[in-house]
Amino acid sequence: MEYLTVALAKGRLAELSIDIFEQIGLDCAEMREKSRKLIFTDEKNKIKFFLVKASDVPVYVEYGAADIGIVGRDTILEEGRNLYEVLDLGFGACYMAVAAKSGFKQDDLSNKNLVRVASKYPAIAKDFFHTVKGQNVEIIKLNGSVELAPLVGLSDVIVDIVESGKTLVENGMEVIEKVCDLSARLVVNRVSMKVERDRIMNIVAGMKGIIEKERD
Numbered sequence: 172m173e174y175l176t177v178a179l180a181k182g183r184l185a186e187l188s189i190d191i192f193e194q195i196g197l198d199c200a201e202m203r204e205k206s207r208k209l210i211f212t213d214e215k216n217k218i219k220f221f222l223v224k225a226s227d228v229p230v231y232v233e234y235g236a237a238d239i240g241i242v243g244r245d246t247i248l249e250e251g252r253n254l255y256e257v258l259d260l261g262f263g264a265c266y267m268a269v270a271a272k273s274g275f276k277q278d279d280l281s282n283k284n285l286v287r288v289a290s291k292y293p294a295i296a297k298d299f300f301h302t303v304k305g306q307n308v309e310i311i312k313l314n315g316s317v318e319l320a321p322l323v324g325l326s327d328v329i330v331d332i333v334e335s336g337k338t339l340v341e342n343g344m345e346v347i348e349k350v351c352d353l354s355a356r357l358v359v360n361r362v363s364m365k366v367e368r369d370r371i372m373n374i375v376a377g378m379k380g381i382i383e384k385e386r387d
């Protein structure tokens with residue numbers, strides 16, 4: 172039997188995924204050990220787990236280097252890869268929003284000639300303003316601490332993830348508009364879904380059962 176391969180987004184999503192994998196009988200002992208390894212094997216179930224940067228998960232899955240991936244919906248939307256999204260895992264729940272300095276008025280957005288939008292998610296920001304709102308904006312790609320941009324005059328607004336809302340509050344900012352809900356998703360390579368359908372759907376059904384049990 173060939174190994175089934177699973178790409179996990181390093182960090183919290185991987186840890187929460189491992190909790191569920193163990194509950195459905197997968198062997199994640201090797202991943203539990205603190206190490207710098209990137210490949211972990213469950214010999215009993217013939218599964219290999221890869222730890223990769225979140226934004227690379229859809230890449231591994233699209234190319235079939237991983238049959239399955241677990242990653243946030245923000246990354247899936249931003250990367251726009253050709254893959255199946257088969258399960259909402261529920262954890263890592265947060266949302267994407269347009270935010271600005273407190274006191275910013277919606278009119279400031281519609282009246283301004285060319286609004287500047289800073290974001291770690293330029294594709295999501297572009298899609299929201301250009302396609303959904305039909306507004307031409309200038310997107311400025313940043314790699315982190317996006318909340319700083321409007322405070323120092325780099326942009327008018329930001330498009331970023333809001334979880335607790337603390338980062339916005341502590342920087343004198345507020346949500347102007349919600350873009351979409353986010354959470355961890357299970358994605359599957361299109362060819363693997365045909366070739367390894369039974370083994371993949373078995374894992375999906377197992378994970379779904381655990382999530383639903385925890386929800387009740």
Ligand code: PRP
Pocket residue numbers: 314315316317318331332333334335336337338339
């Ligand atoms: C994320 C996100 C927000 C913050 C939201 O940033 O981009 O800045 O968390 O969380 P909160 O609503 O609970 O405050 P991250 O911590 O990944 O750091 P970064 O901005 O440097 O990428």
